[in-house]
Amino acid sequence: MPVPVEEVIDISKQYKSPLFTHLSLRIPSRGLIFVHGPNGSGKSTLLRILALMEPPDSGEILLMGRRVGRVRVRDYHIYSQFISYSFQEPKLLPLSVEENLSIPTKVSYKRRDELLERLDLSPLLKKKASKLSGGEKKRADITRAVMRETPLLIMDEPLAFLDPEYRGLVKELVLEEAGRRAVVVSATEPVREFEEGAVVELNTSDLRR
Numbered sequence: 001m002p003v004p005v006e007e008v009i010d011i012s013k014q015y016k017s018p019l020f021t022h023l024s025l026r027i028p029s030r031g032l033i034f035v036h037g038p039n040g041s042g043k044s045t046l047l048r049i050l051a052l053m054e055p056p057d058s059g060e061i062l063l064m065g066r067r068v069g070r071v072r073v074r075d076y077h078i079y080s081q082f083i084s085y086s087f088q089e090p091k092l093l094p095l096s097v098e099e100n101l102s103i104p105t106k107v108s109y110k111r112r113d114e115l116l117e118r119l120d121l122s123p124l125l126k127k128k129a130s131k132l133s134g135g136e137k138k139r140a141d142i143t144r145a146v147m148r149e150t151p152l153l154i155m156d157e158p159l160a161f162l163d164p165e166y167r168g169l170v171k172e173l174v175l176e177e178a179g180r181r182a183v184v185v186s187a188t189e190p191v192r193e194f195e196e197g198a199v200v201e202l203n204t205s206d207l208r209r
C-alpha cells in the first residue's frame, strides 16, 4: 500500500473544552476527505492541525511517512512544500490580485491562468484585493491554494461566501483535484458531492458545555 500523504494518530485537542479526542485519520495520496460539523465543532482547528499550523495536544502526525515534531514558524516553509491551504476567511495581502497570486512558488502561469479563467477572476487580475467582494476574495484565495501542485490540498469551507453558480464550479474543481491528489475540505452542512470519499463528522452536541 502506498504511504499516505499524512496520517494523524490518536490526536486530541481542546481549548476551553474538548473539540476532539483520540481522532485518527489516514489521508491517502489521492481522494477527498470531507470534514463537516456545526459552527464551533472544531473543523478549522482540525484543518490547521492537518496543515501543521498548530499542534494537537496529544497524538502523532506523520507527513509523507515521517513523524512531525514541533513545527517552528521559521521551518514552516519546509512543510508548506507539501501542503496548500485555503483559509475560511480569505487572507489576501493588500496588493493586487495578480501580486497575491505571484508569491514565489513552483507555479506555472498556464495553471494559474486556467484557474483564473475557470473562476472568472481574469478581469480582476489588476484589481486591489481590498476592493474585491467577499466571493471574489474567496475565489482568489482558493486559486492561490489550488494553483500550487502540492500533494495535499486543504480548503477550509471553500463554498462559503459563494453564490450557487460558483459553489457548483468550486465543487467541480474540488472533485477534479481529488482525482489526482489528497484533498481535505470542510463545510458546516453535508455536501452530497463531497460525501463520496471519507467523511469526518465533528459534533459538538456531546461535548458542548
Ligand SMILES: Nc1ncnc2c1ncn2[C@@H]1O[C@H](COP(=O)(O)OP(=O)(O)OP(=O)(O)O)[C@@H](O)[C@H]1O
Residues within 6 Å of the ligand: 015, 016, 019, 037, 038, 039, 040, 041, 042, 043, 044, 045, 046, 088, 188
Ligand atoms: N486559538 C483559539 N483559542 C481558543 N479557542 C479557540 C481557538 N480557536 C478556536 N477556538 C474555539 O474552538 C472552537 C472550535 O473552533 P473552530 O474554528 O475550529 O470551529 P469550526 O468548526 O471551524 O467553526 P465554524 O463553522 O464557525 O468555522 C470554538 O469554540 C472556538 O471558539
Ligand SMILES: [Mg+2]
Residues within 6 Å of the ligand: 043, 044, 045, 088, 156
Ligand atoms: Mg471554521
